[in-house]
Amino acid sequence: MSFLARLVTWWNGQTLGTQLWTMRNGVLVGTDAQGNLFYRTRDDARRWVIYAGEAEASRIAPDWHGWLHRTWDTPPTERPLPRKAWEKPHQENLTGTPAAYAPPGSIRAGTPAPRRDYEAWVPE
Numbered sequence: 001m002s003f004l005a006r007l008v009t010w011w012n013g014q015t016l017g018t019q020l021w022t023m024r025n026g027v028l029v030g031t032d033a034q035g036n037l038f039y040r041t042r043d044d045a046r047r048w049v050i051y052a053g054e055a056e057a058s059r060i061a062p063d064w065h066g067w068l069h070r071t072w073d074t075p076p077t078e079r080p081l082p083r084k085a086w087e088k089p090h091q092e093n094l095t096g097t098p099a100a101y102a103p104p105g106s107i108r109a110g111t112p113a114p115r116r117d118y119e120a121w122v123p124e
Contacts, residue, residue, distance in 0.1 A: 014050045022050065030077035032064050033090075038075065058093035 009015070014022070026039035026048075035052030036059065047068050049060065060068065063076040094100045102108040 013053075013055075018048075018050070022048075029067075029075045032061055032076075034059055036060065036064070038064060038068070044073075056092060061090040 022039055025041050025046075027042055029038045029040055029047075031037055037050040037052070038047070039050065040047045047070075049064070049068060051059065061076075063081045066072050066081075067075045100108075
């Protein structure tokens, strides 16, 4: 079943076509902390990523994102971005997952806070 899934779907990792293209034309540039593999062609005309796990673009760290989109030419494996002391590590977008942010008083927070800024209308 995994071969068939790889043959026709792209969200289960690389497809068979992508794997053949990568084997034939790809030059491995590096990997990130999540295990994603970054490739380019020999003439650097194309750049792409093979995701480790679910294909979710927000899992790409800013340094690799900049390289993929040609914001800079040097990959982070050769010249890492300077980090500030206040920077937090990259985190993927958690919207739509159980770990998504829920502000206090939200229904999703589990304990909705009572609202005192309005009075609810009660029909007579």
